[in-house]
Amino acid sequence: xxxxxxxGPAEVVGTWxxxxxxxxxxxxxLGERRVFGWSQHLLAGLAxxxxxxxxxxxxxxxxxxxxxxxxxxxxxxxxxxVALVAAAAAAxxxxxRITAVPTSxxxxxxxxxxxxxxxxxxLLPQLGAAIARPGGGLGATAVxxxxxxxxxxxxxxxxxxxxxGRILTSAAAVGRWLLIVGIGAWxxxxxxxxxxxxxxxxxxLLGDWLGLVP
Amino acid sequence: xxxxxxxxxxxxxxxLLLADLLVVNSALQDVxxxxxxxxxxxxxxxxxxxxxxxVARRLGDLWRRRGDPIGALLVIAGVAxxxxxxxxxxxxxxxxxxxxxxxxxxxxxxxxTLFGLLFVSTIAAARRSVATGSxxxxxxxxxxxxxxxxxxxxxxxxxxWLSDAGGSVLGSAVMSVFRGLLIGIALLGAVYAxxxxxxxxxxxx
Amino acid sequence: MSERRVSWAxxxxxxxxxxxxxxxxxxxxxxxxxxxxxDGAPAGMGATFDELGPDPLVLVGFDADIxxxxxxxxxxxxxxxxxxARDARIAFVSLTVEGRAVALAEQARLERAEANANRLLDxxxxxxxxxxxxxxxxxxxxxxxPTAQAFAREVAATGIAAFDAIVVVGGNDLGPRSWIEQVAPxxxxxxxxxxxxxxxxxxxxxYVASGQLAALLxxxxxxxxxxxxxxxxxxxxxxxxxxxRPLPVLIGLLVALGVMGQALVVRLIGATRSLxxxxxx
Numbered sequence: 227x228x229x230x231x232x233x234g235p236a237e238v239v240g241t242w243x244x245x246x247x248x249x250x251x252x253x254x255x256l257g258e259r260r261v262f263g264w265s266q267h268l269l270a271g272l273a274x275x276x277x278x279x280x281x282x283x284x285x286x287x288x289x290x291x292x293x294x295x296x297x298x299x300x301x302x303x304x305x306x307x308v309a310l311v312a313a314a315a316a317a318x319x320x321x322x323r324i325t326a327v328p329t330s331x332x333x334x335x336x337x338x339x340x341x342x343x344x345x346x347x348x349l350l351p352q353l354g355a356a357i358a359r360p361g362g363g364l365g366a367t368a369v370x371x372x373x374x375x376x377x378x379x380x381x382x383x384x385x386x387x388x389x390x391g392r393i394l395t396s397a398a399a400v401g402r403w404l405l406i407v408g409i410g411a412w413x414x415x416x417x418x419x420x421x422x423x424x425x426x427x428x429x430x431l432l433g434d435w436l437g438l439v440p
Numbered sequence: 441x442x443x444x445x446x447x448x449x450x451x452x453x454x455x456l457l458l459a460d461l462l463v464v465n466s467a468l469q470d471v472x473x474x475x476x477x478x479x480x481x482x483x484x485x486x487x488x489x490x491x492x493x494x495v496a497r498r499l500g501d502l503w504r505r506r507g508d509p510i511g512a513l514l515v516i517a518g519v520a521x522x523x524x525x526x527x528x529x530x531x532x533x534x535x536x537x538x539x540x541x542x543x544x545x546x547x548x549x550x551x552x553t554l555f556g557l558l559f560v561s562t563i564a565a566a567r568r569s570v571a572t573g574s575x576x577x578x579x580x581x582x583x584x585x586x587x588x589x590x591x592x593x594x595x596x597x598x599x600x601w602l603s604d605a606g607g608s609v610l611g612s613a614v615m616s617v618f619r620g621l622l623i624g625i626a627l628l629g630a631v632y633a634x635x636x637x638x639x640x641x642x643x644x645x
Numbered sequence: 646m647s648e649r650r651v652s653w654a655x656x657x658x659x660x661x662x663x664x665x666x667x668x669x670x671x672x673x674x675x676x677x678x679x680x681x682x683x684d685g686a687p688a689g690m691g692a693t694f695d696e697l698g699p700d701p702l703v704l705v706g707f708d709a710d711i712x713x714x715x716x717x718x719x720x721x722x723x724x725x726x727x728x729x730a731r732d733a734r735i736a737f738v739s740l741t742v743e744g745r746a747v748a749l750a751e752q753a754r755l756e757r758a759e760a761n762a763n764r765l766l767d768x769x770x771x772x773x774x775x776x777x778x779x780x781x782x783x784x785x786x787x788x789x790x791p792t793a794q795a796f797a798r799e800v801a802a803t804g805i806a807a808f809d810a811i812v813v814v815g816g817n818d819l820g821p822r823s824w825i826e827q828v829a830p831x832x833x834x835x836x837x838x839x840x841x842x843x844x845x846x847x848x849x850x851x852y853v854a855s856g857q858l859a860a861l862l863x864x865x866x867x868x869x870x871x872x873x874x875x876x877x878x879x880x881x882x883x884x885x886x887x888x889x890r891p892l893p894v895l896i897g898l899l900v901a902l903g904v905m906g907q908a909l910v911v912r913l914i915g916a917t918r919s920l921x922x923x924x925x926x
Contacts, residue, residue, distance in 0.1 A: 271518020314485025334453025343826030380620025408617030414587025
């Protein structure tokens with residue numbers, strides 16, 4: 227089962243608490259919204275607290291606080307790091323001209339990574355794979371060609387905004403229908419996936435909590 | 441329009457990191473390393489900002505008696521419990537048993553049960569979308585139904601046939617559709633990233 | 646909505662949960678099985694692991710989504726047991742907070758199950774999204790790891806080049822696609838394999854077809870097939886017993902088919918009638 231708990235008393239209490247909140251969330255299906263809403267507030271608080279905790283203990287402490295505590299003057303660039311963290315952390319309350327530097331660093335870096343990653347990691351290899359003819363006999367070649375045509379039509383359907391010309395418009399329409407069919411197939415897998423998530427919680431209640439399943 | 445300082449800094453940072461990927465140069469690599477470090481620190485600072493902003497907002501709600509006071513208290517209690525568990529003197533940080541307990545007893549069960557509920561809401565939404573009468577919805581849900589039939593967990597001859605058919609459809613036809621989608625997303629993403637980096641046609645930050 | 650409809654909307658899901666729970670308690674039926682008959686995905690994963698050589702170092706990018714993790718959890722645990730059974734040393738790193746939360750819980754479980762602590766290294770979380778991934782390629786700071794000191798020293802000295810393979814546990818924003826886009830172009834070629842929930846299928850399947858992902862366990866059926874074939878020997882205690890049972894899965898899928906199929910049939914009948922009315926007119 228979930229296996230997230232051991233056998234100690236704290237873990238037994240943990241299993242009961244986990245079962246309780248599972249029932250609270252499942253209870254929303256029966257219309258019990260108030261307690262369900264509170265569980266969502268608690269979830270938001272815990273997740274936010276964990277986010278802050280991880281930022282402090284796993285990033286700011288080892289990268290800034292500990293080296294500075296060991297040798298405050300040894301690496302002056304770390305003080306720049308402290309200023310960046312402080313400006314980013316207080317961004318909602320500081321004037322824009324102060325937060326401009328961390329904001330620009332973040333925007334520039336993320337845009338550059340997104341651009342390079344999309345071109346080098348996805349666009350070129352996937353275009354190459356779509357065009358490349360697979361090895362094997364005539365059947366494999368036919369499947370490869372059909373696959374490339376489907377990919378091309380979906381691509382046209384996805385990026386084609388304003389219709390220009392009859393052929394392109396027809397291709398975009400076919401591409402959009404193919405996309406709908408593909409998303410429909412994916413939704414089938416998603417239904418199975420969601421079912422398994424629901425069954426996992428039922429399994430947790432029956433197994434970990436009630437002990438009815440070994 | 442964006443301020444010129446921001447645009448200038450974004451362009452410099454962006455071009456520097458792109459050059460680092462394309463050109464092998466140790467000095468460039470060192471400078472890019474500093475920028476990457478700075479980005480990580482900014483992200484950590486932003487995480488703290490998000491936490492502080494949420495707590496400040498909920499405290500404001502309580503102070504002005506706005507919204508659900510129990511909900512606001514639970515948000516603050518959740519943040520406080522996690523911070524106390526991981527930052528109290530002698531704590532092992534994120535590996536501390538108290539933090540582990542909060543994750544395993546509360547955070548993970550609440551979040552995963554929420555996703556379990558999506559089984560019911562997904563099929564209900566599919567049903568409603570067909571009821572609207574849209575042709576797209578009918579085609580989409582028909583494809584879903586066919587896929588679910590292929591996923592029925594039978595063993596033996598029929599089960600193998602269904603499983604093989606499902607695998608073939610997913611691995612070839614559906615994969616080709618997804619490839620077109622992926623290329624399209626990458627294309628639009630690259631264009632958007634380039635425009636952002638160069639400050640072309642973006643809104644104020 | 647009529648009162649009868651409202652009560653069904655409320656009672657239906659509750660009844661479904663009760664029926665699924667009852668089905669979970671029934672014995673297994675031999676006519677049912679979740680695992681895919683096509684063993685391509687599990688064989689691909691096994692073949693990638695077979696090629697790693699002795700005492701391999703494996704980097705696990707653990708960025709599961711808390712909500713969807715249960716779908717891949719049994720498979721992830723089997724993969725970890727499989728790797729440890731092959732004498733691999735495993736380092737965990739996360740790029741997202743949710744992934745870190747799940748990674749911590751799984752590492753605590755491995756500790757409780759007395760997995761060899763010298764073979765497990767926690768690299769913690771690196772925030773900054775794509776910047777975190779790029780940072781990984783520029784150097785790794787293992788921090789204090791009292792139990793796996795030799796492993797930590799090796800990783801600190803060699804960085805990401807120390808690893809023979811990368812296993813990405815996906816589900817969150819930074820999944821296999823991000824590793825392929827940000828890490829693969831910056832390092833020497835190394836096999837990247839992935840374990841993801843079905844929600845990520847559209848963004849991972851093309852990478853398997855293009856060979857950028859060496860192997861993928863991306864659906865519940867692939868995961869079940871892998872779990873059925875993996876040989877973990879004495880590390881069976883690290884594997885999750887069971888996994889989803891086929892009978893409640895069958896019942897749930899039949900309910901989904903019933904609900905959606907009924908809507909389609911009603912729509913079809915409506916369309917036929919309106920066509921008939923038009924012809925009459």
